[in-house]
Amino acid sequence: MMATRIGELVETQACCEPSAHLSLRNVSVRYGEQTVLSEVSLDIPRGCITALIGPSGCGKTSLLSSLNRLTDHLPDCHVGGTIWLDEQRISALDALQLRRRIGMIFQRPNPFPFSVHRNLDLPLREHGVRDKAERERRIEQALRDVGLWNEIRDRLQSSALRLSGGQQQRLCIARALVLAPEILLMDEPCSALDPLSASVVEDLIKRLSGRYTVIIVTHNLAQARRIANYTAFFWTRESQGCLIEFGACQQIFEQPTDALTAAYVAGRSG
Numbered sequence: 234m235m236a237t238r239i240g241e242l243v244e245t246q247a248c249c250e251p252s253a254h255l256s257l258r259n260v261s262v263r264y265g266e267q268t269v270l271s272e273v274s275l276d277i278p279r280g281c282i283t284a285l286i287g288p289s290g291c292g293k294t295s296l297l298s299s300l301n302r303l304t305d306h307l308p309d310c311h312v313g314g315t316i317w318l319d320e321q322r323i324s325a326l327d328a329l330q331l332r333r334r335i336g337m338i339f340q341r342p343n344p345f346p347f348s349v350h351r352n353l354d355l356p357l358r359e360h361g362v363r364d365k366a367e368r369e370r371r372i373e374q375a376l377r378d379v380g381l382w383n384e385i386r387d388r389l390q391s392s393a394l395r396l397s398g399g400q401q402q403r404l405c406i407a408r409a410l411v412l413a414p415e416i417l418l419m420d421e422p423c424s425a426l427d428p429l430s431a432s433v434v435e436d437l438i439k440r441l442s443g444r445y446t447v448i449i450v451t452h453n454l455a456q457a458r459r460i461a462n463y464t465a466f467f468w469t470r471e472s473q474g475c476l477i478e479f480g481a482c483q484q485i486f487e488q489p490t491d492a493l494t495a496a497y498v499a500g501r502s503g
């Protein structure tokens with residue numbers, strides 16, 4: 234499948250490439266017999282930030298986790314439909330390679346309980362980067378990209394757990410970046426941080442757009458408005474999450490076409 238045009242959305246978001254990086258077709262997620270997300274079809278624009286919003290339990294995290302097949306590891310979790318990464322079905326890709334191309338950042342910073350350096354060196358070794366000088370170059374670059382190099386360059390051998398929460402989260406983003414991914418999945422990456430650290434991480438995410446396709450789950454509508462180019466709004470109907478509306482961020486927040494979206498972004502429901 235060739236990359237899909239995003240159609241009229243491109244005209245409203247000149248910053249974005251007019252192609253889909255990920256294409257979802259009739260994607261459903263169920264745990265055992267319980268379908269929690271039903272028939273989602275969506276094109277994720279390349280090089281842009283797409284926010285997934287909606288009330289608790291409508292399946293945002295389940296959808297995010299299905300995009301790099303973390304759902305493979307959840308007991309009783311079944312993902313139906315088709316997810317394309319460019320012209321390849323993700324189900325046909327090697328899971329390790331897929332997760333190199335699609336990194337994930339979680340709500341709570343989760344550095345490995347090792348040194349800062351080892352947090353970044355380990356994934357590179359696991360992915361077969363044998364040349365030490367190349368690993369060092371990529372580690373420094375990733376730390377520069379997240380704005381940590383100058384802050385902690387003299388503490389690379391100290392435990393990552395001694396960093397502040399915000400620094401730990403930036404280290405986790407660096408851990409994803411060091412593998413040169415194409416796409417970053419972020420599940421409420423600022424919600425466990427103090428306001429100052431959250432705003433540093435938010436600025437960082439904004440700076441990543443263009444170079445990376447970012448998909449971010451957030452409950453913070455103001456944050457979605459500030460950083461996202463596109464927004465997908467989910468809702469729960471008859472106990473199943475579904476996609477209500479997808480569009481350019483400005484359109485979703487200022488001129489939503491669906492009454493449910495309008496009520497949600499205005500804070501009248503959910």
Ligand SMILES: Nc1ncnc2c1ncn2[C@@H]1O[C@H](COP(=O)(O)OP(=O)(O)OP(=O)(O)O)[C@@H](O)[C@H]1O
Pocket residue numbers: 264269287288289290291292293294295296307308
């Ligand atoms: N591992 C699991 N096993 C069984 N049910 C699950 C599992 N993970 C999530 N669920 C259920 O799937 C539904 C969707 O959950 P999910 O976390 O994807 O929603 P969400 O929109 O991300 O919620 P929140 O905004 O609160 O994080 C919920 O009813 C949840 O209880």
